[in-house]
Amino acid sequence: MSQFGEQIAIREGARLSQELLTHYPESGGELAAMWAPPGTGKTSLLVTIAGRVAYFDNAKKRLMKETVVWKGREEDNWHLIQGKKICVHVFFGDDISFLDTSGNPIEVETLRYNTGYEIAQNLKRGWVNIVYEPRHYSMDEELLEEIMESQFLDTRPKRIPGAFFIYEVIYFIKKNKNPDEFVTVIIDEADHILRLNAKNPQRHFQDWFRDSIVRDLRKTKMSFLIAFHDSRTVDWTIIEKIMMRIYLKAALIPKDSELRMRRSSVKPGHYMIEKYGRFGIAKYDKIDTNNMVIAR
Numbered sequence: 001m002s003q004f005g006e007q008i009a010i011r012e013g014a015r016l017s018q019e020l021l022t023h024y025p026e027s028g029g030e031l032a033a034m035w036a037p038p039g040t041g042k043t044s045l046l047v048t049i050a051g052r053v054a055y056f057d058n059a060k061k062r063l064m065k066e067t068v069v070w071k072g073r074e075e076d077n078w079h080l081i082q083g084k085k086i087c088v089h090v091f092f093g094d095d096i097s098f099l100d101t102s103g104n105p106i107e108v109e110t111l112r113y114n115t116g117y118e119i120a121q122n123l124k125r126g127w128v129n130i131v132y133e134p135r136h137y138s139m140d141e142e143l144l145e146e147i148m149e150s151q152f153l154d155t156r157p158k159r160i161p162g163a164f165f166i167y168e169v170i171y172f173i174k175k176n177k178n179p180d181e182f183v184t185v186i187i188d189e190a191d192h193i194l195r196l197n198a199k200n201p202q203r204h205f206q207d208w209f210r211d212s213i214v215r216d217l218r219k220t221k222m223s224f225l226i227a228f229h230d231s232r233t234v235d236w237t238i239i240e241k242i243m244m245r246i247y248l249k250a251a252l253i254p255k256d257s258e259l260r261m262r263r264s265s266v267k268p269g270h271y272m273i274e275k276y277g278r279f280g281i282a283k284y285d286k287i288d289t290n291n292m293v294i295a296r
């Protein structure tokens with residue numbers, strides 16, 4: 001890239017990153033998808049973003065820390081999030097400990113829930129809320145009925161993968177949150193809830209999620225950020241609704257993207273970002289993701 005082109009890319013990258021990180025009542029939430037092969041820095045970037053997302057409060061006339069919902073994984077890095085308080089939501093019947101890699105417990109405030117609805121009620125405002133799905137999940141009846149109706153399903157699915165609990169949490173937050181409140185949902189390694197050619201009932205859940213949830217999340221002041229390894233394995237009908245894209249090193253970039261020609265310029269610690277034909281490049285800090293929290 002020419003020096004001039006690079007300056008423009010850095011400036012536009014900073015602007016787009018601002019749109020990802022800072023939400024305004026007029027523009028609503030932001031939907032973003034990030035993909036790149038393992039080990040390229042996705043989780044690090046998500047950790048950085050979780051600590052920084054903010055919204056502008058029109059009444060107070062200032063930026064406020066935005067509430068984050070983070071889907072917890074067995075091996076995760078949420079304890080490295082800086083700048084916000086962190087709590088975990090754990091199902092009443094489950095006994096989960098959070099340990100560092102040497103087996104020492106990690107101190108974290110734990111909230112118990114019975115239902116996805118309760119998580120929505122108990123969200124800590126301005127905090128990062130880590131959500132661990134129940135070990136044995138059965139979907140909320142009200143939600144299941146809504147999905148069955150909208151998807152013309154006659155028979156009740158026998159078993160619903162626990163990973164879909166996050167859909168339930170998003171559904172209840174969207175439905176019950178205060179209309180002025182902003183919430184960002186972050187899902188790392190989202191491949192398994194956006195599977196390409198998913199079989200039923202998963203197919204129906206994904207279709208419902210796309211048509212009933214993703215479509216108007218932004219308007220309800222919710223943001224949604226997902227990361228996955230390989231865009232060839234995910235449900236593209238959902239990704240298509242997500243206009244902001246973030247690519248790290250060695251990401252497969254769609255043919256129609258302006259960034260495809262520039263992919264060799266993404267170095268470790270940088271990302272390319274685009275939205276509706278605008279595109280740029282930006283930097284972020286290194287995080288030691290070998291420093292893990294283990295949930296078991």
Ligand SMILES: Nc1ncnc2c1ncn2[C@@H]1O[C@H](COP(=O)(O)OP(=O)(O)O)[C@@H](O)[C@H]1O
Pocket residue numbers: 036037038039040041042043044045268269270284285286287288289290
């Ligand atoms: N901004 C950065 N600059 C340099 N190295 C980074 C940066 N972010 C992450 N890394 C390193 O890259 C490796 C993989 O990061 P990670 O976030 O776990 O990747 P992924 O989630 O894509 O597998 C880690 O060793 C991490 O320290």
Ligand SMILES: [Mg+2]
Pocket residue numbers: 039042043044188
């Ligand atoms: Mg990762």
